[in-house]
Amino acid sequence: MTTRWHVDEALLVGWVEGRIGPVFAASVEQHVVGCALCRDRVGRAAVSDPGSDLPDFERTWSAIRDAVEVPRPSRTERLLAAGGLSAPDAMLAAGAPALRGAWLSVVALVVLFAAAASLADARAAGVTLFLIVAPLIPVAGVAVAYSVEVDPALEQEAATPYPKLRLVLLRTAAVLVVSLPLVAAAGLFLPTGVSPRWLLPAAGFTAVLLAASTWIDPARPAIAVALGWVITVAVTADRGSPVELLTGSGVIVYLVLLVGGLVALVLRIRHVGVRRRLS
Amino acid sequence: MTVVDTREDAELLRVMGAGDLSAMRVLYDRHAPWLAVRLARRCNDAEVVADVLQDTFVAVWKHSGAFRGDGDVGAWLWGIAVRRLVSRLRRRRDVVVFADLPERGPLGPDVEEQVLLDIEYGELGPAVGRLSPEMRAVLQATVLDGLTTSEAAKLLHIPQNTVKTRLHRAKVRLRQSLAEGRS
Structure with a gap:
């Protein structure tokens, strides 16, 4: 190290101050890359240069520290952000319980169970089970999307100027996107007449719940809807085939629920607003 | 003067992989000045130079494990910095890249x-x-x-x-x- 060549002071300062031509600058640069001693000298010259065109090193360091210490968004969050959601929207949507592993595995398990049962001898029982479960999955998803009891983080969110309804809608969308394909796939194993039609009660219940969520915590109406549905399906199955629920007057009821729920929801959205307030 | 940290650059990078921010501070103090000067000789906008310097060290923090241990850490850092400069300047046409020969007057x-x-x-x-x-x-x-x-x-x-x-x-x-x- 002692016998090594080093950049002389005038040249070094000239480079730091941008006063030397390209050939010499290149020579200094090639040397500095590998020479710790001259790097230190550059550091001292750069800091002591008064009319410097160099950045403020302390300020840049704090910017680096801030960037590095911010927790990285989760994979779901980055995926949602890539899909076009703004960063805060992505964060809140990703916080939806429906996007957590536990929810997904429960949905998958229930659906598999129903599908398996429908394949086995107990075909009727399988269909009943599927009919009970499938429309309630989005209902449960909406219920947990904005229930303080399920998501303690909501207590904080409730205190922020973020419209509650926007959060519910975002998370409902997340629930549907995640759950529906799974349930629909399981529905393919069922006899026709069940498979696409279960979407009708599902849509009706979801719309009503969303509308209800603009007034109250959606968990309670969700429980009511679920109880009512389970009893209805069970009673119909006892009398004959539960598939009858998906035909005739049943369809009209779901459509009324769907349209009524959507109209109420739209009116409420106009009233309370879903736009994120600035500040 | 603070106490001089005698750890080698490669050692610092390894410690940074375990989340030691103070190790990066040492690395920053050693390398930021010459990187900044070299960038400033290629781009006349101090804001862009500061941004590129920041990008560089944020990238180094995330990928400190990518240094293979052969060659100079300095050369590796410059490789990152100059590529960050390229991507920062991609959409900027108002920045003069590579200044002309200096005037000989003030010397x-x-x-x-x-x-x-x-x-x-x-x-x-x-x-x-x-x-x-x-x-x-x-x-x-x-x-x-x-x-x-x-x-x-x-x-x-x-x-x-x-x-x-x-x-x-x-x-x-x-x-x-x-x-x-x-x-």
């Missing part, structure tokens, strides 16, 4: 400086000086900064083929100048 008739100037304007100096700024920029980006033709093209906002042609012409011109100088 005093200092003996030491005169010696430097003699070397600077010796054989290779004037030869490079006679190249057009466009050719010098290409030469600097590819030969001295080690960018690929496609990276140099992005940095200078010109097509890749133009980079290749200019580089070729620059070499021919330099060879001619040097030959003339000798004869």
Whole structure:
């Protein structure tokens, strides 16, 4: 190290101050890359240069520290952000319980169970089970999307100027996107007449719940809807085939629920607003 | 003065992989100044230089494990920094990349400086000086900064083929100048 060549002071300062031509600058640069001693000298010259065109090193360091210490968004969050959601929207949507592993595995398990049962001898029982479960999955998803009891983080969110309804809608969308394909796939194993039609009660219940969520915590109406549905399906199955629920007057009821729920929801959205307030 | 940290750069990078921010601070103090100077000689906007410096160290923090342990940490850092510069300047056309030769006016008739100037304007100096700024920029980006033709093209906002042609012409011109100088 002692016998090594080093950049002389005038040249070094000239480079730091941008006063030397390209050939010499290149020579200094090639040397500095590998020479710790001259790097230190550059550091001292750069800091002591008064009319410097160099950045403020302390300020840049704090910017680096801030960037590095911010927790990285989760994979779901980055995926949602890539899909076009703004960063805060992505964060809140990703916080939806429906996007957590536990929810997904429960949905998958229930659906598999129903599908398996429908394949086995107990075909009727399988269909009943599927009919009970499938429309309630989005209902449960909406219920947990904005229930303080399920998501303690909501207590904080409730205190922020973020419209509650926007959060519910975002998370409902997340629930549907995640759950529906799974349930629909399981529905393919069922006899026709069940498979696409279960979407009708599902849509009706979801719309009503969303509308209800603009007034109250959606968990309670969700429980009511679920109880009512389970009893209805069970009673119909006892009398004959539960598939009858998906035909005739049943369809009209779901459509009324769907349209009524959507109209109420739209009116409420106009009233309370879903736009994120600035500040 | 603070106590000098004697750990090698590669050692610092390894500790950073485990989440030690103070190790990066040491690395930053060692390398940020020369990186900033070198970037500032390629881009006349101090804001952009600060951003690139920040990008560089954020990238280093995330990928400190990517340093393979062969070669200089300094060279590795510059490789990251110059590529960050390329991507930062991609959409900026208002920034002058690669400044012209400096004015000779402000330099005093200092003996030491005169010696430097003699070397600077010796054989290779004037030869490079006679190249057009466009050719010098290409030469600097590819030969001295080690960018690929496609990276140099992005940095200078010109097509890749133009980079290749200019580089070729620059070499021919330099060879001619040097030959003339000798004869």
